[in-house]
Amino acid sequence: MIDVIAVVLMIGGALLCLAAGIALLRFPDLLSRMHATAKPQVLGLLLILIGCGLRLRDPVDVTTLVLVAVFQLATAPVAAHMVARSAYRTHRFRADLLVVDELAPAITPAADTPAGHGPR
């Protein structure tokens, strides 16, 4: 029974990974792609690690899996923030897709790039 739950959780995580792959193909813009790529990095990986822990059931292995989950939760937002900030500064996004741009008064874009292109 526990194995069935573990397999269902792992298949859910793999489906999130597949959704991120499809989103990387079809989304038009770096920021919208980043919205989709955070899913397997956090939730999909958590589901797969929970399934792995339910399958292994050894305290040593479960603590290792918890360590991996904590590292992912701590580092994925930081990396996403750095990439998004760099993308904003170098105009690697579609400004016409933004509903509201709250960073515009706070950030001066890089001086030597032409204004707002999409992905080239």
Next chain:
Amino acid sequence: MTVSGVILTVLLCAAAGLTLYRILRGPAVLDRVIATDVLLAVVVAAIAAEAAFSRDATALPVLVVLSILGFVGSVGVARLGSSTAEPDTAASAAAGQSDTDPAALNVPTHGGRS
């Protein structure tokens, strides 16, 4: 159990293939960076799934190393691999944005030739 293993393998391989397509055809470096992050997550998921199906915990320290390494790589590329120069911080400092100071991260190291 075998059927679920095959399903999981197919899903993860499809995700890795789509991600590799984006790495190949990403228009900018940052597109490739986020696609590489996703590929690393898929690889971590595949190793964890393999450890779960074989009930073998040998590969679990590899997951710890990978989860740190991907972060270091993407942050390094986001800081240094962006093909444009860093803007001057005078305007953002004048706007009262002292907490978002990009110069706080690249302080020049005087001397330090080790």
